Amino acid sequence: NAGVTQTPKFQVLKTGQSMTLQCAQDMNHNSMYWYRQDPGMGLRLIYYSASEGTTDKGEVPNGYNVSRLNKREFSLRLESAAPSQTSVYFCASSVVETYEQYFGPGTRLTVT
Amino acid sequence: GNSVTQMEGPVTLSEEAFLTINCTYTATGYPSLFWYVQYPGEGLQLLLKATKADDKGSNKGFEATYRKETTSFHLEKGSVQVSDSAVYFCALINGNNRLAFGKGNQVVVIP
Numbered sequence: 001n002a003g004v005t006q007t008p009k010f011q012v013l014k015t016g017q018s019m020t021l022q023c024a025q026d027m028n029h030n031s032m033y034w035y036r037q038d039p040g041m042g043l044r045l046i047y048y049s050a051s052e053g054t055t056d057k058g059e060v061p062n063g064y065n066v067s068r069l070n071k072r073e074f075s076l077r078l079e080s081a082a083p084s085q086t087s088v089y090f091c092a093s094s095v096v097e098t099y100e101q102y103f104g105p106g107t108r109l110t111v112t
Numbered sequence: 113g114n115s116v117t118q119m120e121g122p123v124t125l126s127e128e129a130f131l132t133i134n135c136t137y138t139a140t141g142y143p144s145l146f147w148y149v150q151y152p153g154e155g156l157q158l159l160l161k162a163t164k165a166d167d168k169g170s171n172k173g174f175e176a177t178y179r180k181e182t183t184s185f186h187l188e189k190g191s192v193q194v195s196d197s198a199v200y201f202c203a204l205i206n207g208n209n210r211l212a213f214g215k216g217n218q219v220v221v222i223p
Contacts, residue, residue, distance in 0.1 A: 004155070033210075042201065042215040043156075058210070090155050099144055099205050103155030 004104035013081045021076040023091030031094045032074040036087040081111045114139040114206045118214035133187040135202035143205040145185040150199040
């Protein structure tokens with residue numbers, strides 16, 4: 001039982017490049033989330049998916065897109081990376097009834 | 113919407129000292145409250161929770177009591193260890209199965 005897995009762990013991009021961050025969970029959770037963590041800002045929600053086939057914007061969705069590929073997988077795409085997107089990105093999943101979220105280990109992204 | 117506020121700044125203390133991290137909340141009704149912990153280089157993990165007023169959550173020697181009179185959910189531990197060095201986040205449900213997090217407090221325990 002791996003929990004929530006994320007790939008890659010580290011990534012360096014040049015401004016304007018695109019990439020997709022992958023997330024998968026094996027806990028049969030309905031809800032999945034993407035957060036970014038920046039110093040002094042705590043965690044901010046980018047997008048979330050309440051269930052397979054649905055996605056909604058969070059606090060800071062600009063510059064990102066998401067795909068809920070199936071119940072297990074939820075990917076985050078940066079179409080044209082900007083230095084302001086340098087951050088640590090976390091994926092999480094949860095059971096609706098308990099609201100407890102389980103987090104992946106994170107992806108550290110640097111945009112130069 | 114519902115929100116939490118954590119005390120500003122890192123916390124540095126010696127091993128076996130008493131730890132308190134303050135968290136106050138603003139909410140409609142009495143949503144569940146959580147403390148999450150993030151160890152260096154890792155994702156967040158749930159430390160404890162309380163689902164209703166006057167509940168006490170506890171885990172790994174940490175405790176927090178849901179106090180509606182003072183709208184608080186302060187985290188405490190009686191005797192910290194070096195291994196407790198981490199970032200601690202207070203959180204609550206902000207509707208639609210979303211969590212709203214505080215900014216987090218870095219705790220550094222010195223041997």
